[in-house]
Amino acid sequence: MSVLIVGSTALDSIKTPRQQHPRLLGGSASYASVAASFFAPVKMVGVVGNDFPAAHLQLYKKHKIDLEGLQIVSGKTFHWSGEYELNMNNRRTLATELGVFESFTPHLPVSYQKSAFVLLANIAPGLQLHVLDQMRKPKFVVADTMDLWLNIALPDLLKLLKRVDGFVLNESEAQQLTQEQNLIRAAKKIHQLGPKYVIIKKGEHGAILSAKGKLFVAPAFPLEKVVDPTGAGDSFVGGMMGYLSTASGSIDSNLRRAIINGSVLASYCCEGFGLKALTRVTSAALNRRVKEYESVTRL
Amino acid sequence: MSVLIVGSTALDSIKTPRQQHPRLLGGSASYASVAASFFAPVKMVGVVGNDFPAAHLQLYKKHKIDLEGLQIVSGKTFHWSGEYELNMNNRRTLATELGVFESFTPHLPVSYQKSAFVLLANIAPGLQLHVLDQMRKPKFVVADTMDLWLNIALPDLLKLLKRVDGFVLNESEAQQLTQEQNLIRAAKKIHQLGPKYVIIKKGEHGAILSAKGKLFVAPAFPLEKVVDPTGAGDSFVGGMMGYLSTASGSIDSNLRRAIINGSVLASYCCEGFGLKALTRVTSAALNRRVKEYESVTRL
Numbered sequence: 001m002s003v004l005i006v007g008s009t010a011l012d013s014i015k016t017p018r019q020q021h022p023r024l025l026g027g028s029a030s031y032a033s034v035a036a037s038f039f040a041p042v043k044m045v046g047v048v049g050n051d052f053p054a055a056h057l058q059l060y061k062k063h064k065i066d067l068e069g070l071q072i073v074s075g076k077t078f079h080w081s082g083e084y085e086l087n088m089n090n091r092r093t094l095a096t097e098l099g100v101f102e103s104f105t106p107h108l109p110v111s112y113q114k115s116a117f118v119l120l121a122n123i124a125p126g127l128q129l130h131v132l133d134q135m136r137k138p139k140f141v142v143a144d145t146m147d148l149w150l151n152i153a154l155p156d157l158l159k160l161l162k163r164v165d166g167f168v169l170n171e172s173e174a175q176q177l178t179q180e181q182n183l184i185r186a187a188k189k190i191h192q193l194g195p196k197y198v199i200i201k202k203g204e205h206g207a208i209l210s211a212k213g214k215l216f217v218a219p220a221f222p223l224e225k226v227v228d229p230t231g232a233g234d235s236f237v238g239g240m241m242g243y244l245s246t247a248s249g250s251i252d253s254n255l256r257r258a259i260i261n262g263s264v265l266a267s268y269c270c271e272g273f274g275l276k277a278l279t280r281v282t283s284a285a286l287n288r289r290v291k292e293y294e295s296v297t298r299l
Numbered sequence: 300m301s302v303l304i305v306g307s308t309a310l311d312s313i314k315t316p317r318q319q320h321p322r323l324l325g326g327s328a329s330y331a332s333v334a335a336s337f338f339a340p341v342k343m344v345g346v347v348g349n350d351f352p353a354a355h356l357q358l359y360k361k362h363k364i365d366l367e368g369l370q371i372v373s374g375k376t377f378h379w380s381g382e383y384e385l386n387m388n389n390r391r392t393l394a395t396e397l398g399v400f401e402s403f404t405p406h407l408p409v410s411y412q413k414s415a416f417v418l419l420a421n422i423a424p425g426l427q428l429h430v431l432d433q434m435r436k437p438k439f440v441v442a443d444t445m446d447l448w449l450n451i452a453l454p455d456l457l458k459l460l461k462r463v464d465g466f467v468l469n470e471s472e473a474q475q476l477t478q479e480q481n482l483i484r485a486a487k488k489i490h491q492l493g494p495k496y497v498i499i500k501k502g503e504h505g506a507i508l509s510a511k512g513k514l515f516v517a518p519a520f521p522l523e524k525v526v527d528p529t530g531a532g533d534s535f536v537g538g539m540m541g542y543l544s545t546a547s548g549s550i551d552s553n554l555r556r557a558i559i560n561g562s563v564l565a566s567y568c569c570e571g572f573g574l575k576a577l578t579r580v581t582s583a584a585l586n587r588r589v590k591e592y593e594s595v596t597r598l
Contacts, residue, residue: 215595217521217596218596295513296515297517
């Protein structure tokens, strides 16, 4: 089954302690879609300006991403620039230029509306809701978010949470949303806001799934070299949704393995600037690293 | 087989955002010995002053800890006081009064010298070396440490590392020792200093074992309530060594399971002030939580 993915499509200028690269292909929908494409056909919803390089469209196409829902409009593509600290965990945003995102309204092509799996990747919750409004009985809907929306669009986010099956957010966002330092207690509070499945991302420390009174604690794949963690969280959730959409059996029986596959794609993402390393992953490499993940975590 | 454990025996005054407790039984040897005692007979090496409450000796005895190597001398017991921040991870030392530790020289009773398993829990590396000098062909020696010794006793620590099988330290200590942010690369550098087995403790994020070119990544047991994390790292390594000393088979074949048992004992440790929760653990509870650990980490 195909996965519908809405999120940001951006140009990212990224600076790490060792390198800097301007205007790379980025955005939550880009990372999530490429990651999901290893498992399933992806239908992308987003917007870019007419400055968007054709090579980037080419990359989407290489991954067989359906671009019918990608609007190309007059104006500048969303541009984000950020800088990482020495530990590669903390980063600060240097500039955010919304460009064509400022007036973006997602319109779903008819062919998109029956997608069973919907990933509302990080984007304003109002837009996530607008996409959801256009869907016809999706089977499994997951939303991701970021701290910005907790600060400026909390009412929309809370409205959204009542309508999704799963919610993915990072550690500090979970703490901010629930005013709870302990992540297990934070997850419980998030369940009360709506989602049956709560996944808290902890970056290099992995992720926690809370579902139906049970926990799954998944470490991150241990990496010797982190080149650029931008998009790792988006790749994680994209990989997870891609895996889920094609696995046979119930969500519950596949979710742990989906999270591992997402973690492995996130690890590849960190090994290159922007989408560079992720886009080069082969099925063989992916399977090899999933096996390696199992061997470093198995008792 | 018995485990010989040397380390600090202390009175701890601990303050958390919610509570404070003065002069609790503490010290690396106390936590490690109680944790190890769930699996194996423990021979403790340490020193306390004549102000040391008899009730604390009683607690050691309840856990069948051999106290022949515990010196009781005239003077004050080592006293540490510290305060935790709201997140329960960061803490700062408020006071350290060495007391009888200032002039402590560990003397090993003859009955101790043939112990096969030796845990050099956190204490000055010079004292760890002095204990090691008195041992007769131990089978497996593991040392723990703390940032203080990296700062003031690095030459002794480096001498020690050439003589131990395993070395346990926490994330920031590994980074400080190797000048390497990435923990996998840090572990590789630590192997070059001597130890075949390197275990990096990451607190609430678990631990990483590096041995013979392979990694084992173990999350911490997820806790809903952390009352006091003091001694969790000592309980971890004590539990690990206790488990190893009684398991049949090779170190390599038991180490992963030993780490899980250590993690579970560390989790109990966090659930009460000082040794309160740890000392109440039953074998049944321990086994139950090990099974629960497996169920939250199993794919």
